[in-house]
Amino acid sequence: MTTATKTRIWQDNALVIDPRHLGITASGRELEKLFVNFCNQNTQSIWQFELSPDGEIIAMPPVHYPSDDQEGETFGRLLFWTDDNGGQARNSNSSFLMPNGGVLVPDASWTSQEKWDAHPHVPGDANPFCPDFVVEIRSTSDNLAPLQAKMRLYLENGALLGWLIDPANRQVYVYRAGQNEPERLDNPVTLSGEDVLTGFVFEVARWIFDRN
Template sequence: MILPLNPTLRRDERLSDDEFFAFCQANPSLRIERDETGQIIFEMPTGITTSITNSALNGELYLWNRQYKLGFVTDSNGGFTLPDNSVRAPDVAWISRERWASVPDADKDKFAHICPDFVIELMSDTDEKYTLPAKMEKYLQNGVRLGWQIDPFSQQTTVYRPEKAPQVIPFDETLSGEDVLPNFSLRLSDLANN
């Protein structure tokens, strides 16, 4: 069943957290986010090549996390309610055990009110090249400690850190998890050859 938006809902009204969660649950085939103003954003499905790359990225982070057991990895289906009240679902995210422990159990099965420590957004052919940098900056403003915006078209990654200018790193150089993801590193050119 598809749950329609209330036809009498005014543009300046916003769905409550529970209403937005119910709307998303009733429309599982759609990828839906909400910005900080309450505007609902429908994301297009990606092509298979993007999905393969996204799965590989998620797998690399999962394997690191399985070894070090420092937190939890989510895929693009995991929605986070950020401090600015937006609901975002990064392509890949990681949450430290400390942050996750602060989330009430009742909130963990919904769009938990928590900001991940680390996010990856993978640019796809359906993404607007100019919207992802603003999205990455919003992540930082909400508490993300490290973010990677990966652009397979230009073969470069833009690294976002709080209170620092974004840094562009080519695919043939090694990305570091820095102090957020200790001992995690990844060279995207190696990933692309698998």
């Protein structure tokens, strides 16, 4: 086996696998189709899979307390808002096929109904677009840099607003379409959905930072 086909481990404990290691030699959209088939064949796995724009399969270990609780709280509050305001909220069980390549899985996301209805949805396939709003929550085992790179990928593929929440440091990085750099909020009490999710206020201190 050559070095290029070896599995390597990211510092945040995610496995990065060259698809050739799994017998997958395709590239581009064909690789993405085969990747989705691979995920559908491994639905009982405890690992969660993403496909990077470079064609590497990223296998992420399951989240544990408090990360699982933080993800659930975030999605729940987003879902409550969606019930009253429309659109489609999704948790980390939903994958999205990025227009520029790759398949990503946000911890929580929201898509306008207009965008949702404009794309075909095939059971078992990744959603063929990038959500309008995405949330990533840094766990205790995550490095910040890979998550920041992931947030930039969302913006490059059409996201309008994104939150990268870092509970350990009580910080939030707010990513906005059209801005080169995120805004870092130190110890914020609330976060605003701004003009993407009008009226959505997330009490990040209460529901994430101070949650026991």
